[in-house]
Amino acid sequence: MHGPMVPDDIDYINDTPTIQEYKKLKRVMKIMTNFYVGGTSTKLEQAEFNEESVAKITENEEMIQAQLDSLKTFPIHPKRREYETELNEEKERLAFEKKKYVNKAAEFRSLYEWSGGIVKVTKWLEDGLDDYCVNHLKMDLGFEVTPRPQLSREEYSSFKQGLDEITYNLQESQDFFSASLDGRLRQYHTIEKNLILAQIETVTKFPEENPRRAQILFELEQDLEYVSKNMVEDPASMAKRKKMLEMHSDFFKVLRWYREKMKALGDEYGIVDPDKRSDEEKIKSAMSSQVDFMANLTPENTPELEELKKLNLEQH
Incomplete structure (x- = not known):
């Protein structure tokens, strides 16, 4: 694209x-x-x-x-x-x-x-x-x-906040899909799977007649099934993730255009944003713990990683 x-x-x-x-x-x-x-x-x-x-x-x-x-x-x-x-x-x-x-x-x-x-x-x-x-x-x-009709100051602030939230949300979403293609999501799920397996191994050492043992094992096995499904990386799912990233790249370019227009409108209204944090700080505060954790993992040298580089994804 x-x-x-x-x-x-x-x-x-x-x-x-x-x-x-x-x-x-x-x-x-x-x-x-x-x-x-x-x-x-x-x-x-x-x-x-x-x-x-x-x-x-x-x-x-x-x-x-x-x-x-x-x-x-x-x-x-x-x-x-x-x-x-x-x-x-x-x-x-x-x-x-x-x-x-x-x-x-x-x-x-x-x-x-x-x-x-x-x-x-x-x-x-x-x-x-x-x-x-x-x-x-x-x-x-x-x-x-x-x-x-001309927006009131309150309406302007509400829509601008919504536009900013969309931008930060899409940044997190883009980071997630990037991690899903460069191997970091796989690493994340592998750690999660090993955590579950370690607990299953520990709990099974206790007597079978223990009521808590049966309950906890049931929950852990459900968690294991869920994470195992999330670890599937067939060609169709990988193609879908790449398509989502391409869409996000377009989303950001359009959002940038809209944010520039909103800023001009704010200047016209004489509205000053009271939040002095940078976009990077705002994105960080809105980041989920999962995406934040994956940011510390190292991308793998996968074919998908090379494709990611070609997308020239924007950071906001």
């Missing part, structure tokens, strides 16, 4: 775009919007899955409590003690399991709401391009656009 410079390359976007450049901006913004729309849907599915899991566990907890309550009317019979012991142990296990689902549900629900806000920003940018080109630059695009 980014070989010899040709007039159709996304690199060619002037401050005042031509009709051809306008079409490039629209095309990439549409892809970016769909990228975040898809991500938002996925986060909602993950939130709902975990919320449903919490609901199921809650129902089981209520069932256990009802059983315990039903035993209270009986004398302290040996069988009652046996049932109560088993039910209370199960209740503790469910509480432990429920806590994980509750945390995951809250995490994905928060991400879903954040992502929904980002979608609004990308759609605002996408739609605003028509207004900017037709009404501000007086370009003849073959259609009319109702002029947008």
